[in-house]
Amino acid sequence: MSNRILLVDDEEKLLNHLFEALSAKGYEVVTAKNGLAALKLYEEQRFDLVILDIMMPEIDGHQVCEKIRLENPEQKILFLTAKDSTRDKIEGLRLGAKDYVTKPYNSEELLLRIGNLATPSPTDQGAAATAILNTYSFGGNTINFKTYQASCNMGTIDLTQKEVMLLKLFIERKNQVISRTQILQTVWGYDVYPVTRTIDNFILNFRKYFEPNPAEPIYFYSIRGVGYKFTENE
Structure with missing residues (x-):
């Protein structure tokens, strides 16, 4: 079964570009254009990795991350954002994100980071099974x-x-x-x-x-x- 990624960003051009790049690498990608839509998808499906933009309407990426981690503390999350302040990076890591990439990004580097996170280890799979109770x-x-x-x-x-x-x-x-x-x-x-x-x-x-x-x-x-x-x- 291919690794599943939830990709969340309100920039449609970037969303489409990443969707195509990740799909070409063999990932099964589900997209959402805002935090509320992302949370609804997360309630209904399983994902190996969640990629979140921070600056989104209605509910921002940090809030989405916090709610996802409450649902599943072991979920891997990567922040992809235009915000490059140390404070924002620290906040994202505090909330449990595994990595943080700043826009504009290098495509090759981003795909490598995603590849490192998206493949579940046996430990991840066991933890996910426990979290789904x-x-x-x-x-x-x-x-x-x-x-x-x-x-x-x-x-x-x-x-x-x-x-x-x-x-x-x-x-x-x-x-x-x-x-x-x-x-x-x-x-x-x-x-x-x-x-x-x-x-x-x-x-x-x-x-x-x-x-x-x-x-x-x-x-x-x-x-x-x-x-x-x-x-x-x-």
Whole structure:
């Protein structure tokens, strides 16, 4: 099976050029012209590599990267962008990108970098299989990330998109304290900051859904002045 690449850029000329160059090398390439379209494609398909432009309308490449990494922490991502500042490169690498190429680029160099990233190793394949798990169970509760439903002490309930994103973040960083700022950036986006009590209200809901006794939580903790933590005793 050929290696699959999701190519995301709002510059149509560049998008078409790269599509043709990568297709000629034998890659199966799927394109998107904005971040929202890219996220929809990512929910529906599997990719060995995601190539992202940063400056895009509606939702930028950094935000797309963060949401993809929340879905699959092992996904390989390469940033292709006109932004050449050290700050942007550091931010991209902080979010988990594997490489960073600045426009205008040398075609031969770019194809070599893509080739190095696009071929999955056995370790990558095993990690991807783990990341694709659709459900997570703890303490008699089961969360289904595909149907946005949970089976808990309240029966089968429907979850909102934000609830699912926040639960994924907690489970991905199980037993780690996550700061309020990290949660706001990951789940709500860089420029959207809900009122102070928003996260606390989500935690209260999670306790109501999943805790044997919401007044004495054993899974979802608020650490005063620091952040929040999901703990599961093995």
